[in-house]
Amino acid sequence: RKIRKQGCLDGECLAMSVFIGRVHVHSTITNSLSASQVDLWQPNSASLIRHNATVDVHVRRNNTRGLRACLQKEHIDFKVFISNLQKEIEKQTGYRSSRKRRSESQYDYEVYHSLEEIQSWMFEINRTHPHLVDMFSIGRSYEGRPLYVLQLGKRTRSYKKAVWIDCGVHAREWIGPAFCQWFVKEALHSYQHDSVMRRLMNQLNFYIMPVFNVDGYIFSWTTDRFWRKTRSKNVKYHCRGVDANRNWKVKWCEEGASSHPCDDTYCGPFPESEPEVKAVAKFLRKHKKRVKAYVSIHAYAQMLLYPYSYKYATIPNFNCVESAAHNAVTALYSAYGVRYRYGPASTTLYVSSGSSMDWAYRNGIPYAFAFELRDTGYFGFLLPEALINPTCTETMRAVKTISSGLLKKCETGMYQLDRERYPYL
Secondary structure (H helix, E strand, O other), X not given: OOOHHHOOOOOOEEEEEEEEOOHHHHHHHHHHHHHOOOEEEEOOOHHHOOOOEEEEEEEEHHHHHHHHHHHHHOOOOEEEEEOOHHHHHHHHHOOOHHHOOOOHHHOOOOOOOOHHHHHHHHHHHHHHOOOOEEEEEEEEOOOXXXXXXXXXXXXXXXXXXXXXXXXXXXXXXXXXXHHHHHHHHHHHHOOOOOHHHHHHHHHEEEEEEOOOOHHHHHHHHHOOOOOOOOOOOOOOOOOOOOOOOOOOOOOOOOOOOEOOOOOOOEOOOOOOOOHHXXXXXXXXXXXXXXXXXXXXXXXXXXXEEEOOOOOOOOOOOHHHHHHHHHHXXXXXXXXXXXXXXXXXXXXXXXXXXXXXHHHHHHOOOOEEEEEEEOOOOOOOOOOOHHHXXXXXXXXXXXXXXXXHHOOOOOOOOOHHHHHHHOOOO
């Protein structure tokens, strides 16, 4: 029971990467992946598989022989990255007394935490920083859990511009909640000695939602490490859950979303059907005049994306948003030399409808971004805890850069010169 609830028996599952180099093998590989009952990691839907692209999959060991044979027959390159997924899972979920710290000063930000631990930490942060933090709930999840948000910022005046940051929209992307906690820790601990952070906290409010999809996140800890969706029930199908990033009221359930409840990109029975999505949308609508930036943290791909996701078109304030993205990935690169691609989501990643980023932009938030954090496929959703610190450190630089940009007027005249100076971006 203990091993089974993690999603694969000891040594039973592996993660592999497949390179689709030629157009004519597209249907063959799609059929083979389907027959082998693989869990698609990147892209997350078979309809998004393209030639000259890499596909990351999680496959049970007893299904690998047929898949390997098919790939070899079609002369398709593949590589096994993780030969024993269960072993990697247990590294991140095993019991460690260091997780059970009572005081905020001893909290370990370099391990992944359960929802219970994260929410206890939120209460402690709220208790110990009364002048900079306010904690509140914006609603309840499908299974009745509170949806907590932390408001960060000095209470100086009634009207302040605001930045919204959510993490954990997709349950299996554990580096997301780890970053949201890291951001809060850095903002509070550096407030006194970091002039940039102090200015941001004095002049802006930050709304931080460490775990958007609370039900799914718990399920990824207790039952299926690679669960993506919410946990809502469907009347007609035994399959549960909706993709919380396909459930927003913006070109809902069109290209890049599925209408089938068993698919990972299921858009739901109607827009905002998920109470988690509905609660966040309601909050952002209420505060739309103040919220100037929306940031959603995902994994993995090492990208910084902005609208549109649902169509190939240029947003009206493209120059300002493109400049902000460029400055953000430049700041990120400065930490450890990690390269992020950036651009419109539709052309940089893939077309998807009903996303939170597009919804935020269409509802008047001028700077809407989605980060895809480390890595590019070697560890995938099982990013080791040893990489939490560098991943969060570099992402912190990018988010601070985006936030700082809100405090000054958009200037894009010199941008083209900057692009030529940084060809690696």
